[in-house]
């Protein structure tokens with residue numbers, strides 16, 4: 001291999017720059033300014049989370065839930081529309097026959113989800129599932145605190161999805 | 173819009189030939205939407221349109237090419253010039269010089285009217301309904317239907333027939349029925365079992381099994397669920413398992429009897445969800461039997477053995493087989509095969525012609541070995557024992573390729589050969605009988621498609637030393653000769669799971685080592 005010609009693109013320091021001192025003083029001035037703003041003038045840029053929380057939009061899309069009726073039966077009929085539409089392919093449903101004793105109010109629902117899993121680690125929180133659902137069953141709550149200790153816990157099963165979500169229009 | 177129908181219409185085009193003699197009549201012709209179509213005397217307008225492949229433009233509920241004509245749904249109306257009223261194309265005989273319009277405003281308006289009546293009592297069930305995605309009512313409503321409903325009255329609901337098991341195979345949801353009576357005509361005219369009837373009249377007309385206690389009892393119940401244009405009849409084996417739009421559809425043949433019905437394998441990510449018949453005039457017509465329809469469970473059986481098994485050296489007769497690698501299996505088998513003087517190859521008659529030939533060629537290279545075939549299901553030994561089980565499709569020979577194996581000059585098995593041999597290798601694709609009727613002290617090698625229970629029951633009688641996992645019909649390319657000596661070739665429809673290899677690869681592997 002022959003010699004490779006290289007070009008030095010870094011610029012030459014001027015005399016003032018090569019002293020470094022000026023830049024250090026400039027930096028210290030900024031630190032000092034922020035110190036005064038925070039400690040003396042009490043001007044804050046952060047909040048005291050978790051005691052304090054930001055107010056997000058009503059339309060914020062957070063952790064999923066499945067709405068339930070008065071009998072705590074899920075409204076979902078396992079139509080697979082959310083699974084079909086989900087761009088992240090993170091919904092996995094297994095459908096089954098709904099037994100008669102689960103048809104309270106005499107409304108015959110034939111089908112139910114036997115299992116309903118959402119892999120929140122894959123979900124991109126686009127809200128398409130919510131959009132597609134003909135039963136208004138799957139919804140995204142406003143909860144953004146979704147940290148878990150194990151990866152497995154980020155796969156929401158039916159029991160987790162059917163939890164009670166309080167708040168404005170059921171959006172928590 | 174051309175609606176895709178879940179059954180195929182057929183009817184070969186009539187060739188417009190000039191009359192042979194001056195007295196003979198010329199081929200009659202009909203004009204459908206401006207296209208001149210020659211037809212056969214006796215055709216209806218629908219059938220004439222089918223000849224030109226234009227019938228998909230005519231919506232229909234009650235008409236089915238495999239069933240007698242009823243003319244009850246009025247969906248197929250077309251405008252015929254010089255006729256005062258709209259005519260049902262499925263039941264109006266075509267006449268020479270007729271000019272038919274299938275898409276005129278008057279026709280479309282009539283279809284919208286029919287749809288509105290049908291939808292008046294139809295539930296809004298599509299999300300729950302298994303037919304959604306291949307439902308003719310849905311498709312036609314998209315094309316012709318009113319997009320809003322004027323019906324404010326209470327809908328008709330059959331409380332006790334909302335989810336009613338007509339048999340252990342079929343479930344009825346009467347709320348969705350459009351009363352086309354395809355199903356009733358099928359049991360009347362095709363299976364001739366008359367096990368479905370419409371009881372009551374008019375608004376209360378309800379589908380029911382003739383003998384409610386016995387339920388449906390014909391052997392072709394799956395077909396009802398194929399051609400029911402709506403989700404009223406659903407097949408329990410498929411019900412709620414998959415939405416149809418996820419399915420990949422590939423053509424194949426059924427390997428459950430010597431008929432070789434043409435089928436479509438519907439799978440998703442290499443998991444077969446259901447089998448459906450495909451029209452083939454010379455084999456199965458439009459239908460297939462239920463036994464064949466659920467046969468994909470053999471391939472999808474969770475107990476199916478999909479990795480090579482071997483018994484450790486010196487282990488007792490009923491010691492368990494243990495899973496091993498192909499390399500080790502080949503190594504060990506080579507030793508066994510080389511040290512055997514009289515190898516007997518048994519080919520199950522469910523193997524394809526190609527596989528049988530490959531085994532035969534292999535055997536010809538091994539001195540002292542011989543090849544025979546074995547069927548054994550239903551007591552069938554050779555193709556001479558085969559016969560029809562009913563007037564439709566089902567055959568006594570429950571394997572797919574007895575005639576193909578016979579055509580290769582392979583002889584049927586003789587029990588003496590088994591006791592003579594010092595190594596027996598039995599290849600089957602999950603359908604030929606288990607070799608439990610033979611008694612032999614020689615080591616046996618099982619090859620092909622086996623499940624755990626089958627191996628266990630074979631082990632009780634025979635000394636099984638190893639198992640070579642092979643492929644099902646739908647997992648490989650191959651040809652099969654059916655009951656009428658028709659050779660049908662299929663290609664791979666799903667990829668096998670596990671470590672199964674083709675027969676060719678196994679032979680090569682053993683040969684090279």
Ligand code: SF4
Nearest residue numbers: 086123124126127129
């Ligand atoms: S929010 Fe979007 S990505 Fe997440 S589950 Fe719903 S459809 Fe899928």
Ligand code: SF4
Nearest residue numbers: 076077079080082133
């Ligand atoms: S779209 Fe709604 S009803 Fe359908 S499966 Fe998803 S959550 Fe259930």
Ligand code: SF4
Nearest residue numbers: 298301304307402403
């Ligand atoms: S039969 Fe067709 S239109 Fe009726 S609910 Fe089922 S899919 Fe929908």
Ligand code: SF4
Nearest residue numbers: 349350352353355400
């Ligand atoms: S059950 Fe299906 S095939 Fe039978 S009459 Fe009703 S819609 Fe037609």
Ligand code: FES
Nearest residue numbers: 234245246248262
């Ligand atoms: S298809 Fe012609 S009337 Fe039903």
